[in-house]
Amino acid sequence: MSNLFSSLKNAYRLFKHVDFQKLEELSKKVDLPKVVDSFSHLDETQLSGLMKMLGSPSKKRELPPIEGDFYHLGDEALKDEDRALQLKVRAFLEKEVKPIVNQYWLKAEFPFELIPKIAELNICGLTYTGYGCPGRSNLMEGMLAMEMARVDTSISTFFGVQSGLAMGSIYLLGSEAQKQEWLPSMQQFKTIGAFGLTEPEVGSGAAGGLTTTAKRTGNTWVLNGQKKWIGNATFSDVTIIWARDLDDNQVKGFLVRKGAKGFAVEKIQDKMALRIVQNGLITLTNCEVNEEDRLQEANSFKDTAKVLRMTRAGVAWQAVGCARGAYESALAYTRTRKQFGKPIASYQLIQNHLVEMLSNLTAMQTLCFRLSQLQDQGILTDEHASLAKVFCSMRTRDVVSRAREVMGGNGILLEYDVARFVADAEAIYSYEGTKEINSLIVGRAITGFSAFV
Numbered sequence: 066m067s068n069l070f071s072s073l074k075n076a077y078r079l080f081k082h083v084d085f086q087k088l089e090e091l092s093k094k095v096d097l098p099k100v101v102d103s104f105s106h107l108d109e110t111q112l113s114g115l116m117k118m119l120g121s122p123s124k125k126r127e128l129p130p131i132e133g134d135f136y137h138l139g140d141e142a143l144k145d146e147d148r149a150l151q152l153k154v155r156a157f158l159e160k161e162v163k164p165i166v167n168q169y170w171l172k173a174e175f176p177f178e179l180i181p182k183i184a185e186l187n188i189c190g191l192t193y194t195g196y197g198c199p200g201r202s203n204l205m206e207g208m209l210a211m212e213m214a215r216v217d218t219s220i221s222t223f224f225g226v227q228s229g230l231a232m233g234s235i236y237l238l239g240s241e242a243q244k245q246e247w248l249p250s251m252q253q254f255k256t257i258g259a260f261g262l263t264e265p266e267v268g269s270g271a272a273g274g275l276t277t278t279a280k281r282t283g284n285t286w287v288l289n290g291q292k293k294w295i296g297n298a299t300f301s302d303v304t305i306i307w308a309r310d311l312d313d314n315q316v317k318g319f320l321v322r323k324g325a326k327g328f329a330v331e332k333i334q335d336k337m338a339l340r341i342v343q344n345g346l347i348t349l350t351n352c353e354v355n356e357e358d359r360l361q362e363a364n365s366f367k368d369t370a371k372v373l374r375m376t377r378a379g380v381a382w383q384a385v386g387c388a389r390g391a392y393e394s395a396l397a398y399t400r401t402r403k404q405f406g407k408p409i410a411s412y413q414l415i416q417n418h419l420v421e422m423l424s425n426l427t428a429m430q431t432l433c434f435r436l437s438q439l440q441d442q443g444i445l446t447d448e449h450a451s452l453a454k455v456f457c458s459m460r461t462r463d464v465v466s467r468a469r470e471v472m473g474g475n476g477i478l479l480e481y482d483v484a485r486f487v488a489d490a491e492a493i494y495s496y497e498g499t500k501e502i503n504s505l506i507v508g509r510a511i512t513g514f515s516a517f518v
């Protein structure tokens with residue numbers, strides 16, 4: 066009786082965790098007695114190896130974080146206060162911009178409700194001193210351009226036009242009175258700026274070929290001509306117009322105020338890239354501007370070029386951000402998307418794409434990091450900025466196209482974000498000097514021969 070009782074007890078211990086329904090299902094699929102017989106021939110080591118293997122699927126595997134900063138530029142090379150600002154801007158973009166951006170991109174409209182929130186970040190005119198500007202490093206400015214473009218290149222472009230091209234023109238080339246009037250309010254986004262250089266028939270050749278004219282009579286300048294592609298121009302409070310002085314043939318800059326007589330703007334429709342950015346076609350018809358609104362230190366195109374040199378580094382950083390956003394989205398996708406029963410990230414060919422993307426991204430980031438250091442040391446040249454713009458805009462095209470590729474069909478759907486990065490990379494490729502023009506600048510510097518014409 067006691068033997069029977071102990072046998073029953075042992076049997077209970079053995080079988081109390083067994084799910085008999087599962088056992089029954091399994092017995093329909095495999096020959097259970099044969100499986101048990103095979104297992105009984107295994108030695109201790111083989112059995113413990115088998116148990117380890119069987120135990121692993123129930124444990125949730127910890128995957129590494131999704132991180133496009135592979136060489137730790139943000140968390141290692143930045144000062145604590147800079148890193149904190151970087152993370153603050155990132156959190157803002159993730160929370161406020163990311164959820165709404167595809168909707169606005171599709172409608173080709175600008176999310177005006179974001180402007181006061183961007184102002185609160187206090188990052189506009191980041192590198193300038195005085196006029197309410199924070200006076201931080203160029204490196205920090207570059208990193209923030211990347212952070213913005215990582216979520217949305219359009220918002221980054223809007224910001225770049227305001228903080229870089231428009232405020233930068235006034236900061237570098239304006240009189241003290243002009244700086245006092247515009248910079249504090251632009252820093253807080255109370256007034257919005259635009260930068261009008263390109264014309265319908267003159268893009269790459271702007272240095273020597275501007276056709277928009279300026280004629281002075283007494284204290285008044287009269288501007289005539291057209292400007293194309295001008296970001297923010299449909300709602301800007303001040304647009305900097307670059308025009309050729311008919312008297313000395315030199316390019317000069319003019320602060321044209323909203324509502325000026327003879328100043329008309331038409332929104333450029335149906336873009337396939339940066340659809341949130343409001344680009345305008347400006348027509349100037351005998352548009353009158355007072356001498357006080359001429360940029361007092363802009364006397365030739367060489368002065369205009371000072372602004373472009375400063376902002377071109379920012380565009381290279383934007384390209385990094387666009388590539389990083391695409392890479393991180395694609396990496397996340399490949400880890401959850403399953404085909405043939407396994408995440409596609411576990412396949413060698415997919416990993417090859419991911420590593421190529423990360424190599425490009427890391428090369429771009431480290432190059433831009435050094436570029437900004439040169440800028441902070443005050444030794445940045447045109448060719449330094451141009452090389453970064455050429456390299457980063459080319460590599461970004463490669464990264465975004467691989468990101469789109471590893472996402473299959475979903476890679477062309479807006480809701481997965483990568484499609485937007487693919488399209489926006491095309492605008493980065495062309496603006497602030499095309500690949501060819503920036504290559505010619507570098508080519509001239511390294512060979513000593515100008516191949517422009």
Ligand SMILES: Cc1cc2nc3c(=O)[nH]c(=O)nc-3n(C[C@H](O)[C@H](O)[C@H](O)COP(=O)(O)OP(=O)(O)OC[C@H]3O[C@@H](n4cnc5c(N)ncnc54)[C@H](O)[C@@H]3O)c2cc1C
Binds near residue numbers: 226270338500502
């Ligand atoms: C989305 C977007 C936003 C923009 N925002 C602004 C803005 O806010 N303000 C502003 O002023 N401009 C702006 N631009 C204009 C931009 O800077 C120009 O598009 C750019 O400079 C190229 O000029 P383009 O489009 O007229 O091309 P083109 O100059 O006509 O060039 C066409 C092609 O010819 C090549 N090419 C030209 N010359 C040479 C040469 N000598 N040798 C070899 N190849 C050559 C070019 O590289 C390019 O591949 C913006 C453009 C875009 C697309």
